[in-house]
Amino acid sequence: MNIVNFTPVSALIGGLLIGLSVALFFILNGRMIGISGIASNFLVSKNNRVDNFLFLVGLILGPLIYSYITGKEINISISSSLNLLIIGGALVGFGTRLSSGCTSGHGISGISRFSLRSIIATITFMVVGILTVLITGIL
């Protein structure tokens, strides 16, 4: 194992902002953030639909405001084929609904509450993610 591209400071600052967002949403609106929950409830439920929509709009505004303030361009790199994008997207959407949470809902909000359910879900999707990268790297 080699350590590469290590950027702990920017990762920590980004993480603190995400934690701030989770904390504010709880103190002010009384809800624990889980993005898969917010997005799918926006799709299928009338409860809090406007709030959920505005939260998702905020997410998309994030990179635009960041680029506007810093003048930096944001580059992301996705090399996956169309078939993999379709399969991957569907697995992420279906899986996070089946287990009622994703990286934010289980990984941050759930672990903040010391929820055993969320700790087990987080360990499971982390381990499976690591194994998937290991297997696709070999293939």
Add this chain to the structure above:
Amino acid sequence: MNKIVALLCGTIFGIGLVISEMINPLKVLGFLNIFRDWDPSLAFVMIGALIVSTPIFHFFKNKNKPLFSSIFSIPINKEIDKKLIIGAVFFGSGWGLIGLCPGPAITSIALLNTSSVIFVVFMFIGFYLGSKVN
């Protein structure tokens, strides 16, 4: 007021995903690649988030009510069941295939990257089907 909070919290969350580079699938796949060239950075995203959210949650959960809403809604499901594990396995495999999870995927719509938009469309189809099953 809670509408403004929702927009503001979404924006802060989105900026956090950009600064931490969690929005970049290459960075995420590097984080999951622990057996070869490992980029441990994203562990610090979780550490950063938890050191803010954990004490705030435990301090405020026993207060009467949130500032702009009548109740705190906290998940009550404690069951460790098949749906939890199978769902997490599906999610982990999709995450490891592409390097996108729901927050970064939706946030990346701002970049108008064709691949991430396709991913998001099928993720929402997955949300819909998963909501029917769950």
